[in-house]
Amino acid sequence: MEKFTVDEARLKAVEDNFKSIKDRVMETAVKAGRNPDDVRLMAVTKTVESVYINKAIEVGADLIGENRVQEYLGKKDELNLDGVEKHLIGHLQTNKVKQIVGEVDMIESVDSIKLAKEISRVSVNKGVDTNILVEVNVGKEDSKSGVYMEQLEELLVQIAALDNVKIRGLMTIPPICDSEKEVAEYFSKMYQSFIDIRDKKLDNVRMDILSMGMSGDFEAAVANGSNIVRVGSAIFGARKYF
Secondary structure, eight states: OOOOOOOHHHHHHHHHHHHHHHHHHHHHHHHTTOOGGGOEEEEEOTTOOHHHHHHHHHTTOOEEEESOHHHHHHHGGGSOOTTOEEEEOSOOOGGGHHHHTTTSSEEEEEOOHHHHHHHHHHHHHHTOOEEEEEEEOTTOOTTSOSBOHHHHHHHHHHHHTSTTEEEEEEEEOOOOOSSHHHHHHHHHHHHHHHHHHHHHTOTTEEEEEEEOOOTTTHHHHHHTTOSEEEESHHHHOSOOOO
């Protein structure tokens, strides 16, 4: 097996990148008339080695997101996670629910009542409450998971009736767009839905998190109401696929 060597230049780049992105998030929030403290920067750690994740944590990352259950479980013991919030942000299969419930602070990618029921069942068995976001397929793309906007409220009501599952808000990934104006329209539509649902005060539905925006579009997301932006490659560099 090839021996892993720490890349000192990459460590420095992670530090510089994280601080730069954090500044841009805060500046964008201020320009939009928002309190910059209301927007959180998530460091997305897919395919990133633990040493570089720990560098991001060292320089201020207090929220990390992992896409795959096995990858997170394989890395977590090497991470300095004191005071760090952990989210699962990738698609979650029902057969992996048992492994991840209780291991992360939030599951951001709940898109069906079937998955929510399994999270509820496992959470009850483990004696924990599981915070979730419901994933919305705002662009109605066949290639993406997530509930369509038209079915969102019905799904929220169904999930809200389950034991040990706490709905905290919504998450989305918009389609790839040709312009910032186009992507901003998707974010604006999502924000409006978020506000509409929050104003309805549905039982057991707490709408305080709207997770949208990634490395290429986080500024448009912040300008349109996101309060968690999920940034990976702009912090850690291009992903490595093995």
